[in-house]
Amino acid sequence: xxxxxxxxxxxxxxxxxxxxxxxxxxxxxxxxxxxxxxxxxxxxxxxxxxxxxxxxxxxxxxxxxxxxxxxxxxxxxxxxxxxxxxxxxxxxxxxxxxxxxxxxxxxxxxxxxxxxxxxxxxxxxxxxxxxxxxxxxxxxxxxxxxxxxxxxxxxxxxxxxxxxxxxxxxxxxxxxxxxxxxxxxxxxxxxxxxxxxxxxxxxxxxxxxxxxxxxxxxxxxxxxxxxxxxxxxxxxxxxxxxxxxxxxxxxxxxxxxxxxxxxxxxxxxxxxxxxxxxxxxxxxxxxxxxxxxxxxxxxxxxxxxxxxxxxxxxxxxxxxxxxxxxxxxxxxxxxxxxxxxxxxxxxxxxxxxxxxxxxxxxxxxxxxxxxxxxxxxxxxxxxxxxxxxxxxxxxxxxxxxxxxxxxxxxxxxxxxxxxxxxxxxxxxxxxxxxxxxxxxxxxxxxxxxxxxxxxxxxxxxxxxxx
Numbered sequence: 001x002x003x004x005x006x007x008x009x010x011x012x013x014x015x016x017x018x019x020x021x022x023x024x025x026x027x028x029x030x031x032x033x034x035x036x037x038x039x040x041x042x043x044x045x046x047x048x049x050x051x052x053x054x055x056x057x058x059x060x061x062x063x064x065x066x067x068x069x070x071x072x073x074x075x076x077x078x079x080x081x082x083x084x085x086x087x088x089x090x091x092x093x094x095x096x097x098x099x100x101x102x103x104x105x106x107x108x109x110x111x112x113x114x115x116x117x118x119x120x121x122x123x124x125x126x127x128x129x130x131x132x133x134x135x136x137x138x139x140x141x142x143x144x145x146x147x148x149x150x151x152x153x154x155x156x157x158x159x160x161x162x163x164x165x166x167x168x169x170x171x172x173x174x175x176x177x178x179x180x181x182x183x184x185x186x187x188x189x190x191x192x193x194x195x196x197x198x199x200x201x202x203x204x205x206x207x208x209x210x211x212x213x214x215x216x217x218x219x220x221x222x223x224x225x226x227x228x229x230x231x232x233x234x235x236x237x238x239x240x241x242x243x244x245x246x247x248x249x250x251x252x253x254x255x256x257x258x259x260x261x262x263x264x265x266x267x268x269x270x271x272x273x274x275x276x277x278x279x280x281x282x283x284x285x286x287x288x289x290x291x292x293x294x295x296x297x298x299x300x301x302x303x304x305x306x307x308x309x310x311x312x313x314x315x316x317x318x319x320x321x322x323x324x325x326x327x328x329x330x331x332x333x334x335x336x337x338x339x340x341x342x343x344x345x346x347x348x349x350x351x352x353x354x355x356x357x358x359x360x361x362x363x364x365x366x367x368x369x370x371x372x373x374x375x376x377x378x379x380x381x382x383x384x385x386x387x388x389x390x391x392x393x394x395x396x397x398x399x400x401x402x403x404x405x406x407x408x409x410x411x412x413x414x415x416x417x418x419x420x421x422x423x424x425x426x427x428x429x430x431x432x433x434x435x436x437x438x439x440x441x442x443x444x445x446x447x448x449x450x451x452x453x454x455x456x457x458x459x460x461x462x463x464x465x466x
Contacts, residue, residue, distance in 0.1 A: 002026060041308040050305055086122055131165070131191035157454050161196070161204065167447035169201055170208030174428030175442050177409040209424035211449035214459035216427040219253045219434050222463055226250035227276040228392055231286065232399035233262050234407060237415025238422060245406055245425075246270045249398045252463060254433035256406065258422045264288040277386060279396045282376060292383040297395040300324045302373060313367045316358070323355050331387070331394055348388045356381070402433055431462065438464055 004022055007014060014022070046061045047054040075081060101108055140151040156162065161169070169187065172178045178186070180201045188195025196204075223229055229250045236245040236258050244262045248255045248271060259266035264285045271278075271289075279293040280286040303324060306317030330351070334344040359381075362374035377384065387394040406429055416422050435442045440462070448460045 037309050037311075041305065044308045045305065048301065048304065050301055086120060092122060129190055129192065131193050133193070159207075159454070160200070163450040163454060164443075164447040165191075166204045166207055166450050167443055169196070169204035170424075170428065171432075171443050171446055173201065173205055174208075174409075174424065175432040177405065177412055179412060205424045205428075206420060207450060207453070208446055209420065209427050211453040211459070212427040212431050212446065215434075215445070215449060215462040216255075216430050218462055219430045220255045220257075222253040223248040223250045223255040224272045224274055226252070228279065228390075229271070229274065229276060230279040230393075230396045230399035230402075231267075231271070232280065232396055232403055233283075234403050234410075236410065236422075236425075238419075239417055240415075243415070243422070245403070245410075247399050247402050247406070249402045249433070252434075252437060254402050254430060254437065256426050256429040256433075258426055277390055277392055279392060279399070281396060282380060291386070292380075293386040293390070293392050293394065293396075294380055294383045295394070295396040296324055296327060296384075297397060299377075306370060306373070309367075309369065311367070312365055313370050316362050316365065316367075316370045319358055320355075320362075323351060323358065326351055327394065345388055348385070352385055352388075405429070405432070434462055438462065 003026060004014065004019060045052055046057050048061070099109055136155055138151055138154065140149055142149055159166070165187075169183055172183045172186070173180060180198050183201055184195045184198060187193075229248045231246070231248050233244050233246045236243040238258075244259050244266065246257045246259060246262075246266065248257075255270075257270045259269065262283070262285060264287075267285050267288055274289060275291075277291045277293055278286060278289045279295065281295045281298045286292060300321060303317040303320035306313040307321070308314075309317075327348070330339065330344060330347050333339045334341070339347070359374045359377050362370045363378060365371045365374070386392065406425075409425075416425055431445065432442050435445055445460065445462060452459050
């Protein structure tokens, strides 16, 4: 009951001016209360209830407890165990380590026969590393006929670092996310040579970028032609200006691209005429493609965010989170083989009907946040359930995991300072992620690519034959 209704019920007679003031104050109070709820909800945001990355969480953010299985930590009784594999004898310096006397009576064991096979124990050590340096003395000869001077062109294209050392610098910066100063210090100390300059590291990254251009085009074409891809985007920087880093993760390759926006135009430039299933969050740009799987992990976080607002929003959020938990519980059982396909689909259709009723009721809610979210879900409804009929995951976690390294690199380097730097970031991130998928070490592939570039030969292919 409003204040005006309470006063009138008690017999008070209100003038039009007083009534207008009370109505205005009640409206202001309602707006301020809504504003307080909004600000309190913002303060409580973290990676568990929003799209904020885990790296932005403070030390006090509670983590959802994992379900215990009633077992102690560590290896369980009867498990096979994992041990470091021994290298073949030809790789090792064999040292016979035999006792000289009996530990029981002290008698000499010289010439005694072995009672049991020798126990093999290998110790791996890093030798002192010294870079191999080739000194070319470029002779200048005078022609006996015309007296002209001739000097042979510089070898290695005039480069001061070989392909593998150049690749190491490029991989340390882009794959291992080391700063350029750390790279120069490491190379100087590790190789026992004068530390390269910061300018030399830039030359290494640019040559790495040029050498990886063909591999990047190959990766980009593979992602565009895939039957399924997980896509996401995150902010990037170019000289302090906001850019966007897109990622497309397919089964055999992962491509990165940096654009000036996060709209449909940039997405089309990245994926082209992609005809497969696109797994993504609910960002409007992804509506450029029809076959989609909307991320349910984002939906859980959205429901948790609504719980923070209290009232009707909290009621809807709690109900929605319970349904999302049921979806993931059924999906994990189906994935692990505990549910057959027919049983799994029947269970999901029942949850779908229940969720539809909840969304339709939420679309009529007086809470604008709930109503807006439900209208968006109903608009994207078929894309929520693609994973029921197609062999795709109900999340876009694959893309988010691929972005993780790029986000950590961004925290250290603050983006790039040139367009050439953007191209290097795109290519080294794409090659690094794809090499891991193809079980190739990035250093080996980058070194081969640089050697091919210098020799003018065909660049190596990154995608192995199917």
